[in-house]
Amino acid sequence: MDDVGFIDTYGRIRKVEENMNKNIIKIYHQFPGVIQNLGINIYELNEWRIRRSAKFRDNLRFLRKTETWGDKDFLEYQNKHLKNIVAYAYKYVPYYHELYKKNNIDITKIQTIDDLEKLPMVQKEDIIKYKNSIRSVQSEPFITRHTSGTTGEPLEIRISSNLDILQKCNAYRRDIWAGYKDDWIGRFVGDTPIKNCRDKNLFRKSYILKRFIFPSYCLSLKTMPSIIRTLERQNIKFLQSYPSTAYLLAKFLERSDNYLPMKAILYSSEPMYEFQRELIEKRFKTRVFGFYGQMEGVVSALECEEGEYHTSMIDGILEITNKSGERVPKGEKGFTISTSLHNYAMPLIRYALNDYTGYKDKSCDCGRKLPLLYPVETKKNDFIITPFGKIISPSLVTRTLKYALSGQSIIESQIVQKSFDSIIIKIVPTEKYSDIDEKLLLKSFLELVGDGVSIKIEHVEKIHQSKAYKKRFVINEIGGDYIEKAFGSLE
Numbered sequence: 001m002d003d004v005g006f007i008d009t010y011g012r013i014r015k016v017e018e019n020m021n022k023n024i025i026k027i028y029h030q031f032p033g034v035i036q037n038l039g040i041n042i043y044e045l046n047e048w049r050i051r052r053s054a055k056f057r058d059n060l061r062f063l064r065k066t067e068t069w070g071d072k073d074f075l076e077y078q079n080k081h082l083k084n085i086v087a088y089a090y091k092y093v094p095y096y097h098e099l100y101k102k103n104n105i106d107i108t109k110i111q112t113i114d115d116l117e118k119l120p121m122v123q124k125e126d127i128i129k130y131k132n133s134i135r136s137v138q139s140e141p142f143i144t145r146h147t148s149g150t151t152g153e154p155l156e157i158r159i160s161s162n163l164d165i166l167q168k169c170n171a172y173r174r175d176i177w178a179g180y181k182d183d184w185i186g187r188f189v190g191d192t193p194i195k196n197c198r199d200k201n202l203f204r205k206s207y208i209l210k211r212f213i214f215p216s217y218c219l220s221l222k223t224m225p226s227i228i229r230t231l232e233r234q235n236i237k238f239l240q241s242y243p244s245t246a247y248l249l250a251k252f253l254e255r256s257d258n259y260l261p262m263k264a265i266l267y268s269s270e271p272m273y274e275f276q277r278e279l280i281e282k283r284f285k286t287r288v289f290g291f292y293g294q295m296e297g298v299v300s301a302l303e304c305e306e307g308e309y310h311t312s313m314i315d316g317i318l319e320i321t322n323k324s325g326e327r328v329p330k331g332e333k334g335f336t337i338s339t340s341l342h343n344y345a346m347p348l349i350r351y352a353l354n355d356y357t358g359y360k361d362k363s364c365d366c367g368r369k370l371p372l373l374y375p376v377e378t379k380k381n382d383f384i385i386t387p388f389g390k391i392i393s394p395s396l397v398t399r400t401l402k403y404a405l406s407g408q409s410i411i412e413s414q415i416v417q418k419s420f421d422s423i424i425i426k427i428v429p430t431e432k433y434s435d436i437d438e439k440l441l442l443k444s445f446l447e448l449v450g451d452g453v454s455i456k457i458e459h460v461e462k463i464h465q466s467k468a469y470k471k472r473f474v475i476n477e478i479g480g481d482y483i484e485k486a487f488g489s490l491e
């Protein structure tokens, strides 16, 4: 959701090849900041147009109306759209046609969300394997997204244009809940068009969407003072970032016992740990508002002012099951199986997302009727810290990998930091993995971590399963409070 990209500093080669924008980006980087700003503003015009479109406004109005709906309204809505998408998938998507025929499923019997259990689940591996047949044969307008998933398995997803707008509305609705009204935002991203972290002005400015865009990957003890100064001087009252980035800024404020009052901190892409939330809310003297979504765009949840996560209910159906795939009752946690109600370009029906959460058995004091979820646990990941105090969040590591490798060259991966100056990238390669991939991977990582770190790529048969229910993508073995250690070693 937050990754509507501009230029990805790390993986630009691969991404650029894909987008055939190579020359534009090369030229872009040769210009001074002022011209780059202009470029960003032109680029963001499209997003601006979408936000001002009638479709966007109608969607937003509709979503806000559903906040007063009761269980019956949601059920009616979901049943109706479920029937439609299942019938469509059977008719126009070869993968589902085969799957349901093979399993002797009479799709006319799929009438309500309770019937969903009759349908087989779809795994991430299926989407990778049946990439070409899981798409609609109809010409549905769509956009394409690439996701690396939590353990680095790349995946290509088509999203119907209508769903794309609905998702944007959903994310924007969270901003409204947080009190946002067309204010300027300090936005920390992994794909900001700043090539060099020693750039005097560590931000670019989008007038069109009122954003100061900062590079998450340039955060270090050296750069944080100037970033904080910019936020202060420009009177920025909303921050949008990964939890890990906001936490680092808060940690920095804590070291000098400073505060930087904000109206809200908007976050997504990673879970917010309690220790992060506490420090962030204290140092920024405000509340945090999370957004849960996936690149696959199946379901979403928005955090309200009561600190509760509300599911959207309109974009998709969220089932919570135990390990054997049986639904668990309200109040219990389990794994997520999601069905997109609007992705006609690539229907995802009973897609095993396997995030971990559950429906709460209570209503929210904010008055909104949308069902409540426990905070979604996606992945437990660590930071990478370089000898020069650069702190790299797992999201940035994911991005780097995602853009360095083509969709089919690895099965999975894991990044292990052994010490401040040593990182091991474990990969399970496919037969398509080549020397070029290896070089590109190494090059992208070197660019990410900077000087003074040795990087080794290890080919393994599988990624070792940790005790946690999910594999960890980034593991830091430095131990203890390694961020504190990194700060300490620089003093």
Ligand SMILES: [Zn+2]
Pocket (backbone or CB within 6 Å): 304, 305, 306, 308, 310, 364, 365, 366, 367, 368
């Ligand atoms: Zn609420």
